Amino acid sequence: MREVFAQTIRDPRFSIADGTFEKSANVPDGWADVVFGATAFHWTRDYVAAVKELNRVLKPDGVVIFIWQLEDRDTDGWAKDMWELGDVYQHQTGNYKTHFMDWPFHDVFNTDEYKQHFKAPEKEHIDYYSEGTDDIVIARFKTWSKIASLEPQKQSEVAQQLKDVLTSRADTKQWLDKEKGTFKVPMHTPVITIRRVSQ
Template sequence: MSSSSHVHDIAKSGFGTGTNELYNTIRPSYQAPALSFIRQAVDASHALNIVEWVPCLHDGLIFSNFGLRIGAGTGIFTRALLAQPEWDSSINEIRAIEPSEGMRSIFSKTVNDERVSINKGTFDASGIENGWANLIVVAQAFHWCPNYELAAAEFDRILKPKGTLALIWNLEDRQAFIFCRDGAEWVAQVRERIERHEEGTPQFRLGLWRQVYNAASYQKAFRAPHEQTWSYNLEATANTVIDRASSKSYIAVLPPAVKAEVQQDLRRILADGEKIWVDKKLGVFEYPYETLVVIAQKL
C-alpha cells in the first residue's frame, strides 16, 4: 500500500512558494449556512479541539481541541470559522496541517489567533496524538488524497469516539444554466476552457474522492456519510473570474505564453456571455457558485 504522504507534482508546483498570494486573495470564503451545518453536526457541549486540512497539495491540516483541520492552505477556511460567533465561542484549539511551505507562510501571516497553530503534515501523517480531535475539517482539499485507506485510518486514529469528519468544497456552479438560471452558460464555458489543462490531476468534479466510502478503514470506523449542497451567487468582475481561474494549480504551472492564451480566451468568453448584472456600469455580475459539505460521524 503506497503512502499518502506523497504529494501530487502538479499540487506541489501549482501551490508552491510564490503562487499563494493570488490564491489567498481571489479564492472565495465559505458561506455561513455551510459553516452552521458543520457546527450543528458536532456533538460537543464543551470547548472543541479541531484539526483542519485546508487547500494545498491540495491543502493542509488544522487540529483543534474541538476539531482538526487538514489541508489548511492559506487560512481561508480558518478565518471564516473564527469570524462566525457560533464557532469562535466554542473553539478550544485548532491545529492546521498543510504540506506546502508557501501556503503555511501565508497562513501564519493571515491567521492571528493564539488558539490556532499551523504545522506540516499529510493525510496519513498528521502528527496529531490519538483521540485528540472532536472535529476534522478538510476544506477544498480531499480530492488530492492519494490513499483513502491510510487517510481514513488516520482520521479514525486522531478523532475522539463519536467525533465528526467534515469535507467541504466551493466550486463554480457549471450546471446553473440548466436549471433555468439565465446567463450562467458562460460558467460552463470557462470551466471547459481551463479543464483542458488538468493533466490527469484528481479534480473534485471527477468524484474520485468518494472512493473513501468504500475503504475498509472508513467502513470500520464511520457511519454512512451525509451530503448537503447549497447554490448561491457571488459578485464578480471579469478580472475576478480570470484571476480565480489562474489560481488553479494546473493553470498556475503553465508556461507564461500558454497561460496568457488561456486568460485571453476567458476574457473573450466573458465578453460574449450573457451575464446577470449587479452593476453593469462597474462590470459587476453574478457568479453562480455551489458548496458541498460531507459529514461522517465516527462510530
C-alpha cells in the same frame, strides 16, 4: 493558501504546522472535535491511510467535514463556458473526471477501513453565489490544477481566452453593480460529512 492564512489571521488560538491527511503534525490521539478539509481531500495520495489518521485524531463523537468550492457548471452562460474552456486542459491530466461525483476519492467510502471506523457519508450541495469581477474570476481560474501548471506564456493565453469569454458572454452575467464590474459567481458547493462509528 497557508501563507495567506498566516498573514491575515492574528489569533493566539490558531497555529500552523506541516502535515497531511495521512500523517498530521503532532496531533494527539482523540484530540479533535471536528476536522475540516476545504477543496483538499481529493489530492490525498493514500485514502485508506487518511481514514486511519482521521479516526486516530478524532474524539469518539468526532466529525469530519469536507467541502469543495466549485463554480456551478450547470448554469447556462459564462460559467458553463469557463468550465468547457478549463476542461480542455484538465483532461490532459489523464485521470480527470468532469462530474464531481465521479472523482476517484469517492471510492474510499466503500473500503473496509472506512466502514470499520465511519458511518455512511452524508452528501449535500449548497448553492449560493459569491461576488466577482472579471479579474477575480480569472485569478481563481488560474488556480485550477492544470491551468496553474501551464507554462507562463500558455497560462496567459488561456487567461486571455477566459477574458474573451467573460466579455462575449457579458449578457449572461447577473450584475451586482455593473458600473463597478461586480456580478454574481454561481457556486455549487459539495459538502460531505462523515461521523465516527461508536466504539
